[in-house]
Amino acid sequence: MAGTRRRGAGRGRPTLEEVAARAGVGRGTVSRVINGSPRVSDRTRVAVQRAVAELGYVPNRVARALAADRADAVALVIPEPETRLFAEPYFSDIIRGVGAGLADTDLQLLLTLIRTPKERQRFADYLAAHRVDGVLLVSVHADDPLPDLLERIEIPAVLSGRRSAHESVAYVDSDNTGGARAAVAHLVERGRTTVATITGPLDMYVAQCRVDGYRDALRAAGREVDPALAVAADFTEEGGRRAMRELLARRPDLDAVFAASDVMAAGARQVLREQGRRVPEDVALVGFEDSAVARHMDPPLTSVRQATEEMGRAMARVLLEEIEGGAGRTAVPPRLVLPTELVARASS
Amino acid sequence: MAGTRRRGAGRGRPTLEEVAARAGVGRGTVSRVINGSPRVSDRTRVAVQRAVAELGYVPNRVARALAADRADAVALVIPEPETRLFAEPYFSDIIRGVGAGLADTDLQLLLTLIRTPKERQRFADYLAAHRVDGVLLVSVHADDPLPDLLERIEIPAVLSGRRSAHESVAYVDSDNTGGARAAVAHLVERGRTTVATITGPLDMYVAQCRVDGYRDALRAAGREVDPALAVAADFTEEGGRRAMRELLARRPDLDAVFAASDVMAAGARQVLREQGRRVPEDVALVGFEDSAVARHMDPPLTSVRQATEEMGRAMARVLLEEIEGGAGRTAVPPRLVLPTELVARASS
DNA sequence: GATCAATCTGGGAGCGCTCCCACACTGTCT
């Protein structure tokens, strides 16, 4: 529906030209004052500012965008098949962080949901239509075509998380390996001898990292890494349940589980209860993400907290730099890994 | 990867003019084809469409916005002090719904977080700067100055929820009264005799409605409404705890609680456990919202589900109509109330 | 064959800004 016309709601509002007339100066000068150029005498500047105030002038950003070939907006892209994301605070924290990071900028934050190839195409068109100055991409899958697209059309972009160890697009990630390591070390310290893990889908780099941390910690403690103690799931509750059953079948003697996400830990917890294992007495349980789910579990779940909001903030910062950077960019895209922190609760 | 930078990554991309040249027609004609005007002969249309395809032309929406005095965007405003919202699926469902509702439109969805008066001012400037065609406002408080602002500057707007029984701005709400009524009726049917309620802040209309439903249901069942059985809280977990303690102190004989939100129900549940009351054996518990919290509680919480995503979709639809409607608007703003549904689980 | 409405089409005139060039003005240095 190519809309009907929304007449003049905004027409009639003062323009640059009118401000200039009122201040008795030229358009160019007003523009300079508005944009904080230093090449304006104080007297003129004051005069213009008064005119602006008196007229209640607000620059028309659409006109500015057209003239300057900028969009004054960045897109935050959320791949929606990933519904999981939405249900968890992760996503909202990212948004909040990005919002904060952009707060004293003129940049508007555009939220873009992409669930279908068709929508991806639409988004590509947006980029082409010149609607954004940069892109923030949340929760990338290894096979996501979007990062490559962004790279090809050379638009500033920042990912949250990375697709692999050698990510070519700028990213902000959290220390998944370190967090997992801390979680497992904690279990070992508490005297657990048989520590199992429920991993995420191993084609996702984040899942890979968390397994690595698990192994690192065991090795560092001089333990042997038993492949039978690792079962892959898909970051869902149901996946967590299945994996837990599998683990108990394989190794009934396990006394600790490190789940690579809180939601999977919740699934595991249900199975443990069904099978009469007490948490933490019989089996200690640790999750990852420190989401609301963790706090509401019974007993409350020990988990690895990510600085999610800070990640969002960092993404904004990095993107800003990329946009600023303009022509002469460094060859290496910025990358940032934020620390994680173990939050011990009653489940371990 | 070397070479020219953004400032022009978009310049150089085909324009209307070039398409016109290639198709051997005038600018106006191409514009008509692009915008689906019927006043173009089939032959011309086809020629233009071919040129568009060959050149890979994508209209520059910024230019369009300037020329047509439209923004091709709507803002979804989220009052951020309301952090609660963010932690719950409510918010994400709304977003998803709005996204879906806007899907086959040219409208871009802008997410705007407002946490401070300063940010509110910024947003007012956005509106003035003509950046959006309409506004979606989530979770309005009775004292929120935004709806009045929107009304004053006469920009199409839709609220989720309303500020009072006679809301002057268009809104989409869910049937809070009916939902509460169903919840309490359910408790009564199950043979509960002393049904208490933990309400939201009573200056919020939504809270008011849920109390009304509670009372309706009791009266319909021929029960007397005892004011001692209602305690107000603030939709937080801590508030739920406090209210539950108060209720138990007042009426140790209560055997059911209807909490006006899941989160408050979670708080209440903790206090019940502390005080040795079993759920549902001793006290039945029902929440409202059917959020993730409800499903993860122990026992899983009976709750009232809102059609949240559908609300988002409806908001988009209503806004679209308002925007289309243009200047000559009807006196009565559109209003829509969506049904709610009781989801019975083990807690009742 | 002329007339007239109905339909289609080209292109001028903006939309409100930024960019940038040219033209003042200052002083300062020969």
Place this chain on the structure above:
DNA sequence: AGACAGTGTGGGAGCGCTCCCAGATTGATC
């Protein structure tokens, strides 16, 4: 005195589109 930087400043020329008005074309009618 003239030449010469160094500042400020005005305003033309777009940015890529939509609007809308004439003008061209068509076909039907007298």
